[in-house]
Amino acid sequence: MTCILNLKYHESTVIHMFGISIYLSSDNDFEKTIQQASDKGFSLIFSSLHIPEENPANYRHLLTRLGAAANTHNMQLILDISAKSLAHIGLTIDTADQLTALGVTGLRVDYGLTTVEIAKLAKKIKVYLNASTIDSAFLETLIQAGVDISQVEAFHNYYPKPHTGLDIPFFKQTNAFLHQHGLKIAAFVPGDGEKRQPLFEGLPTLEKHRYSHPFSAALELETLGVDNIYIGDPALQSQTTEQFAAFAKDNTLLLDCQLAPNLDPRIQKHLLKPDNNRMDPARDLIRLEKSRPALAKIDISPTLSNTRPIGSILIDNNLFGRYQGEITIALCDLPIESKINNIGRITPDSIAILPFIKPGQTFQLRPNNESK
Known part of the structure; x- marks a missing residue:
């Protein structure tokens, strides 16, 4: 007789920080989506300045709308950037902190930025680093550059292409290392409503979760040491949204x-x-x-x-x-x-x-x- 194993929860935090993902498409009703998410207990928003399927010419206007809506509902807005994508809105790494005026509360940075540039940025705005590429030497360099580690968090990728998501052993090992160094961790689960183009195969961090129910996937991420969980795809079914809302409100599982x-x-x-x-x-x-x-x-x-x-x-x-x-x-x-x-x-x-x-x-x- 094989039974379900009750999984040990990550002890250092209780996760009630859920986020949605909004992509800078001209037909996106940001205001309505953010209001509904806020009403259901979501407090975080992820967006990106470098999605190949979107038109970068529209970024600044759309980002202004998105930031205003996030600010209205007191939601944190984390923006995925690169040096190239910043150029689309007339900014550079040296001036990226100006995004705070648009309602952006944090920047996720990845390839293409030097340690010096990241350190400089982290002194002006909260920075989210690619969780899979952080090592001790990199963190030591940031600290030596005068960065307050409390202004730095770790953010795993999502993986649109099937079979490219992370495996659990690597994920657990990475998260244990990050927590040992005092970093909070974010990761993605797929949605079960509208899927993200161009592959429409879900946007999970873990390959195991690609076709999983979003809420059970989120609960598993908590057991694996994740502090903040985002829905990678643009939408959830209403029944699933209610499950996240009940858990965010008073820890009730529906x-x-x-x-x-x-x-x-x-x-x-x-x-x-x-x-x-x-x-x-x-x-x-x-x-x-x-x-x-x-x-x-x-x-x-x-x-x-x-x-x-x-x-x-x-x-x-x-x-x-x-x-x-x-x-x-x-x-x-x-x-x-x-x-x-x-x-x-x-x-x-x-x-x-x-x-x-x-x-x-x-x-x-x-x-x-x-x-x-």
């Missing part, structure tokens, strides 16, 4: 489910309320802490629906004595049990969230009648 027809309304009402995994977590089950006290007085008769595949929503029936009324979620395929009724199932996308339900974690089921 799980989609299909419930059995003709389920006792009293049981269904409790099922759709927030509950907690017990503080003493079971290996094989998520145990809903509030279920047994709330449902103990209901006589729950055995049914023939007593299979227990992974993701099953289960309730102990009256054959289980004092455990009657306890609701659980199967973390692995379990044998048939006559003392337990199967009353629903978690959708496949939400099964991917189950490993991240910690002891005491608040979560809430929501009905989803569409099979995924």
Whole structure:
């Protein structure tokens, strides 16, 4: 019997810093997108000055709009730049800090800039470095140049081309090194709405996440030491956005489910309320802490629906004595049990969230009648 492994969370930070990506296209409704994201708890924006598919002639006008909207909603705006791309808006590395007047709060820099140029820039505006290319010698050079490391963060790439994303062992090793040197870390997960041109294959940092659900991918990045997580693609589905919003607000995980027809309304009402995994977590089950006290007085008769595949929503029936009324979620395929009724199932996308339900974690089921 193989069960889902509960993953150890990165201890030094609780990630409630989520970001969106907005690209400088003339048909992009920046203002509406940013307002909606802000309302849902997103506080970061990533954009870029060097996307080959966009027209650089429009950059300054579009960036002015983007910066104004970010400022209105008190969202940080991190802009990916190079010396060449700055020239498109009439700036150089020496004058790049002027972007702050447009609402830009940080600059992500990569190839083409010398250590001296990066050090000079970091004294004027927060700088985000390519996380994969930072080493001890480079950091020492920055410090010797008088850079305040608190003004520097690490930012992983996204990878549009399939099979080019990072592997987990390298990612973990890199992140451990960066945290040892006091750097915060950002990375990307793909969206599940509109995909980014030209390949439309998602924009993840980890190759594992290319076709993953964005929210479960984000939760995994947290376990791997990431502090700030951005959606690489331009859009999320509304249901997914609500999952990010609930987690950003009060650390609640939303799980989609299909419930059995003709389920006792009293049981269904409790099922759709927030509950907690017990503080003493079971290996094989998520145990809903509030279920047994709330449902103990209901006589729950055995049914023939007593299979227990992974993701099953289960309730102990009256054959289980004092455990009657306890609701659980199967973390692995379990044998048939006559003392337990199967009353629903978690959708496949939400099964991917189950490993991240910690002891005491608040979560809430929501009905989803569409099979995924």
